[in-house]
Amino acid sequence: MVPHLITALTGPINELEQRVLDSMPAIERWFRLEWMEHTPPFYCSVDIRNAGFKLAPVDTNLFPGGWDHLTPEMLPLAVQAAMAAVEKICPEARNLLLIPENIDPANAGRNTFYLSNIAQLQRIFHMTGLNVRIGSISPSIKKNTTIPLPGGESITLEPVVRSKTRLGLKDFDPCTILLNNDLSAGIPGILEDIHEQYLLPPLHAGWSLRRKSRHFKSYEEVAKRLGKLLGIDPWLITPMHEQCEGVAFSDTNTDSGLECLSSNVDTLLTRIRRKYKEYGIKEKPFVVVKADNGTDGKGIMTVRDTKDLQVLNERARAKLLAQKDIPSMIIQEGVLTHERMHDAVAEPVVYMMDRYVVGGFYRIHAERGEDENLNAPGASYVPLAFDQSTQLPQPGAKPGASVPNRFYMYGVVARLGLLASSYELEATDPEAEVYA
Amino acid sequence: MVPHLITALTGPINELEQRVLDSMPAIERWFRLEWMEHTPPFYCSVDIRNAGFKLAPVDTNLFPGGWDHLTPEMLPLAVQAAMAAVEKICPEARNLLLIPENIDPANAGRNTFYLSNIAQLQRIFHMTGLNVRIGSISPSIKKNTTIPLPGGESITLEPVVRSKTRLGLKDFDPCTILLNNDLSAGIPGILEDIHEQYLLPPLHAGWSLRRKSRHFKSYEEVAKRLGKLLGIDPWLITPMHEQCEGVAFSDTNTDSGLECLSSNVDTLLTRIRRKYKEYGIKEKPFVVVKADNGTDGKGIMTVRDTKDLQVLNERARAKLLAQKDIPSMIIQEGVLTHERMHDAVAEPVVYMMDRYVVGGFYRIHAERGEDENLNAPGASYVPLAFDQSTQLPQPGAKPGASVPNRFYMYGVVARLGLLASSYELEATDPEAEVYA
Numbered sequence: 001m002v003p004h005l006i007t008a009l010t011g012p013i014n015e016l017e018q019r020v021l022d023s024m025p026a027i028e029r030w031f032r033l034e035w036m037e038h039t040p041p042f043y044c045s046v047d048i049r050n051a052g053f054k055l056a057p058v059d060t061n062l063f064p065g066g067w068d069h070l071t072p073e074m075l076p077l078a079v080q081a082a083m084a085a086v087e088k089i090c091p092e093a094r095n096l097l098l099i100p101e102n103i104d105p106a107n108a109g110r111n112t113f114y115l116s117n118i119a120q121l122q123r124i125f126h127m128t129g130l131n132v133r134i135g136s137i138s139p140s141i142k143k144n145t146t147i148p149l150p151g152g153e154s155i156t157l158e159p160v161v162r163s164k165t166r167l168g169l170k171d172f173d174p175c176t177i178l179l180n181n182d183l184s185a186g187i188p189g190i191l192e193d194i195h196e197q198y199l200l201p202p203l204h205a206g207w208s209l210r211r212k213s214r215h216f217k218s219y220e221e222v223a224k225r226l227g228k229l230l231g232i233d234p235w236l237i238t239p240m241h242e243q244c245e246g247v248a249f250s251d252t253n254t255d256s257g258l259e260c261l262s263s264n265v266d267t268l269l270t271r272i273r274r275k276y277k278e279y280g281i282k283e284k285p286f287v288v289v290k291a292d293n294g295t296d297g298k299g300i301m302t303v304r305d306t307k308d309l310q311v312l313n314e315r316a317r318a319k320l321l322a323q324k325d326i327p328s329m330i331i332q333e334g335v336l337t338h339e340r341m342h343d344a345v346a347e348p349v350v351y352m353m354d355r356y357v358v359g360g361f362y363r364i365h366a367e368r369g370e371d372e373n374l375n376a377p378g379a380s381y382v383p384l385a386f387d388q389s390t391q392l393p394q395p396g397a398k399p400g401a402s403v404p405n406r407f408y409m410y411g412v413v414a415r416l417g418l419l420a421s422s423y424e425l426e427a428t429d430p431e432a433e434v435y436a
Numbered sequence: 437m438v439p440h441l442i443t444a445l446t447g448p449i450n451e452l453e454q455r456v457l458d459s460m461p462a463i464e465r466w467f468r469l470e471w472m473e474h475t476p477p478f479y480c481s482v483d484i485r486n487a488g489f490k491l492a493p494v495d496t497n498l499f500p501g502g503w504d505h506l507t508p509e510m511l512p513l514a515v516q517a518a519m520a521a522v523e524k525i526c527p528e529a530r531n532l533l534l535i536p537e538n539i540d541p542a543n544a545g546r547n548t549f550y551l552s553n554i555a556q557l558q559r560i561f562h563m564t565g566l567n568v569r570i571g572s573i574s575p576s577i578k579k580n581t582t583i584p585l586p587g588g589e590s591i592t593l594e595p596v597v598r599s600k601t602r603l604g605l606k607d608f609d610p611c612t613i614l615l616n617n618d619l620s621a622g623i624p625g626i627l628e629d630i631h632e633q634y635l636l637p638p639l640h641a642g643w644s645l646r647r648k649s650r651h652f653k654s655y656e657e658v659a660k661r662l663g664k665l666l667g668i669d670p671w672l673i674t675p676m677h678e679q680c681e682g683v684a685f686s687d688t689n690t691d692s693g694l695e696c697l698s699s700n701v702d703t704l705l706t707r708i709r710r711k712y713k714e715y716g717i718k719e720k721p722f723v724v725v726k727a728d729n730g731t732d733g734k735g736i737m738t739v740r741d742t743k744d745l746q747v748l749n750e751r752a753r754a755k756l757l758a759q760k761d762i763p764s765m766i767i768q769e770g771v772l773t774h775e776r777m778h779d780a781v782a783e784p785v786v787y788m789m790d791r792y793v794v795g796g797f798y799r800i801h802a803e804r805g806e807d808e809n810l811n812a813p814g815a816s817y818v819p820l821a822f823d824q825s826t827q828l829p830q831p832g833a834k835p836g837a838s839v840p841n842r843f844y845m846y847g848v849v850a851r852l853g854l855l856a857s858s859y860e861l862e863a864t865d866p867e868a869e870v871y872a
Contacts, residue, residue: 025530028519028565032527077512080792083464084520091468094461129464356516 012053012236012279019230020409026229027412031355031419034222038422040355042085042178042200046417047363047375048348048410049335053281055409056239056335057417058288059375060215062205063182064351066361067124068116069381074351074359079127081353086128088354089198090175096130097167097174098122101181102138103157108147115147118180119155125178135160135169137181137190162190166197176200182207184294204428205421207293212330213243214428219420226416235275237413240333242268243292258309261289264331266306272333286334286371300373302334336370341382345370348407350414357411448489448672448715455666456845462665463848467791467855470658474858476791478521478614478636482853483799483811484784484846485771489717491845492675492771493853494724495811496651498641499618500787502797503560504552505817510787510795515563517789522564524790525634526611532566533603533610534558537617538574539593544583551583554616555591561614571596571605573617573626598626602633612636618643620730640864641857643729648766649679650864655856662852671711673849676769678704679728694745697725700767702742708769722770722807729764736809738770772806781806782818784843786850793847 020027045064046057070078086093100118103111118134125132136145136157146156158169167190168174176198179191183206191203204210220238227234242264265287272285289301289309303309339346344366351359362382365374426432456463481500482493506514522529536554539547554570561568572581572593582592594605603626604610612634619627619642627639640646656674663670678700701723708721725745726736739745775782780802787795798818801810862868 024562025565025567029528029530032519032523032529032565035523036527073509077516080513080516083468083792087468087471091472092465093468094465126460129461129468131461356519 013050013055016055016232016236017405017409019232020412021405023230024408027226030226030229031415034419034422035355038419038426040352040418041205041421041425042089042354044352044418044421046350046352046414048350048413049337050339050348050410051283051336052338053279054236054335055413056237056333057219057413058239058332058335058347059212060219060417060421061182062201062210062421063180065114065117065180066349066381067120067351068113069361070120070351070359075124075127077356078124078351078353078358081356081358082124083128084356085354086125086130086176089200093175094131095168095172095174096125096132097135097160097169097172097177098125098132099135099137099160099177099179099181100157102140102185103136103147104138104140105145105147105157106140108145112147112149115155116149116151116153119149119153121178121180122155131172133158133169133172133174135167135177137188160190165193165195167191167194167199179206184208202425202429204430205425209428210424211243211292211328212290212332213241213292213328215420215424216241216330216332218423218427219417222416222419222423226412237416239335240268240271240275242331243328244331245328261329261331262306262309265289265303265309268331268333269305283336288332288334288373289329290332292328292330302371302373303331334371337374338370345372345374346382347374348410350410352414352418355415355418357414360407360410360414449486449491452491452668452672453841453845455668456848457841459666460844463662466662466665467851470855470858471791474855474862476788476854477641477857477861478525478790480788480854480857482786482788482850484786484849485773486775486784486846487719487772488774489715490672490771491849492673492769493655493849494675494768494771494783495648496655496853496857497618498637498646498857499616501550501553501616502785502817503556503787504549505797506556506787506795511560511563513792514560514787514789514794517792517794518560519564520792521790522561522566522612525636529611530567531608531610532561532568533571533596533605533608533613534561534568535571535573535596535613535615535617536593538572538576538621539583540574540576541581541583541593542576544581548583548585551591552585552587552589555585555589557614557616558591567608569594569605569608569610571603571613573624596626601629601631603627603630603635615642620644638861638865640866641861645864646860647728647764648726648768649677649728649764651856651860652677652766652768654859654863655853658852658855658859662848673852675771676704676707676711678767679764680767681764697765697767698742698745701725701739701745704767704769705741719772724768724770724809725765726768727764728766738807738809739767770807773810774806781808781810783810784846786846788850788854791851791854793850796843796846796850 041062043064045061045066047059049056049058098118098121101114122132122134134155134157137160141157141159144156144158146154148154161168161170166173167177174197178200183203186208187203187206191199216239223234223238227237244260244264268287269285276283276285284304286302286304289303337345337347341362341364344364345368346362346364349360349363350357363374363379364382365376365379367378368374368376477498479500481497481502483495485492485494534554534557537550558568558570570591570593573596577593577595580592580594582590584590597604597606602609603613610633614636619639622644623639623642627635652675659670659674663673680696680700704723705721712719712721720740722738722740724736725739773781773783775784780800781804782798782800785796785799786793799810799815800818801812801815803814804810804812
């Protein structure tokens, strides 16, 4: 059941698709060899934008939510991939502890969407043959708390129990602890110094330490190599970026860091303009300015001109101010999304478990433009038949005419984001020195 | 799309299903740990019979055909599992050589069913990112031969080229050689002494060396251990068997080996009778006598009484005589199949790649009885939604009421057959002594 999508764009994207398809054996071999040297993140989702003339990931999430948007048809792939992941990490495992975002039980009703995602993850790992329980690190969860979910299910959050060396629940000692909490608020002490158990993703994948600019630096590196393999300009699959350290907005005009921002926005717009000229692209270049950490889409600005920064939209400024601690900002090449569904702007989101693409969906937003962030209130989700698609290209089909071929290309770009995350986490591993 | 099946049998099988489901984490962990010590066969299919009071594999095929009966929905699972298999064996692989059964090009039209299976395997491995070509070891294939298949596809058989140490095609040097030729006719010299490439399954998995009795000896071993884990009598998942060496039938009454056969049929019928009595089963016990090697279902006899052997059906005797070289016979406990579809007797066949269940179908035969072999001319195949099922049990469902739970149980028994094959191949490896 593939919904009606304008995936069959004309122009360079079809050439890219053809190139990707023709190089399938080389691409798959390259990934296989990469995964021999580098460990994939346990799970990952990648937001992709298809501008018609280029295709690029704009966000790589190492604590993906939204698993509940995967269809039942995608579940077997997720389970099989999860089996492979578990086997590699802790084959003797009986128990898995899943740690969700902190939920205030008084407001649980507001979080049923998120908790449906947790219930789906619980289901997937249960099906791999693990006992899965949900341990909350929220101070407000003091006893087992069962929260009803839409659809008749329910989920039980249990307070975690920490011993000197291990984390678990009452009468539940897990081999692996899976975080679905992106640690935006910092690393809680209760998760520190756990060395006997597998804590995944590692703490430095959390947003208190992770930086988008570091991720996209790794992405540029791997995209360059894949570009070489495909014989394409890596820009066709890469969002360019710049970064500014220590930006702080205030309500006065003495904004520290604004100078860097202004200068780098200008630099990036110039770089994009040059590329657009090279490819004869008539669109107006734009950049997206956002916090270098965090994932929730707050305070994201679309900037078409450095002048925009001077007359910063009051609301965006207020949102930025609301974020206490912005250590740095990333300025990312804006990538239009030309995909539409029912007249709403759409962007594909690809889900991976271990090294495998297991599913995906389109995030659509009726009230947003093609140059705006769609991960915002009002977004909805349309599952895609990624399960039949990303791994099942149709050789010989006309470029742009085959949905499976289009999705195979999305899967390749998503896996490139996955690989970049692997490089990123290696480079930022605080314990790496120990082995160096 | 699950076809209407009488899977919801009453009696012990539902208790078994419940036990299997309750023990899911223990079962999965057990398999994970087993696969750390033992290498699964590259691919495998297992024929299963559900008698209502017991569930047992009756045949384990290490060169499975019939991949074309898997539905498009099952393909992504097969591709993902194949990726895992390839990565383990030869991650740097670019090329895979697939060797089918020997086809006489003059009679290719008769083999289009089999060749559709080869085309499907080619598709699966192409989708893992390998260049896949089909190399025939048949002397009658002297040049590239393209054979049209039903549905508009075609397949090209190429003559293999053997150098001193490697096997390939003209301008095609594979890392891995995948056999879909069960070597019933013996091991051809052209496949011997290949040590630089991966030849899978290994030559001793072929029917010229493999023995069913050896397989079921390994099966008994692993079923005993799983039975202990589940707290059940392993007989509930095991077909008992006896074996006779050097049986030769002639048209005289001086049949050598008939004495052993007669005695062992009697012994096995007695053992079955005892079990039936223990469980209060009212069915009439029977055994199946077949060649200890080979897979094609020729000369299979259903025997209810030793007297049957004396008055051996002339046709069965003629068929047995037609087989030149019967080194030994296996006498297997007959397992009824109580599954029906459209009034035809049905038995599930489960397909595995590496350690994963990737699909399956029901083999049905309208003209055969519930105590007869269904793998015979006239059989047809109904794909099952195994992809949604074997890995997706529904905890809490009433035993016998949930198709996914029933298929999960089938998948467990099939994987037990897979594991038994792994033990069997280790025990019969002619090169094992080298490392001992």
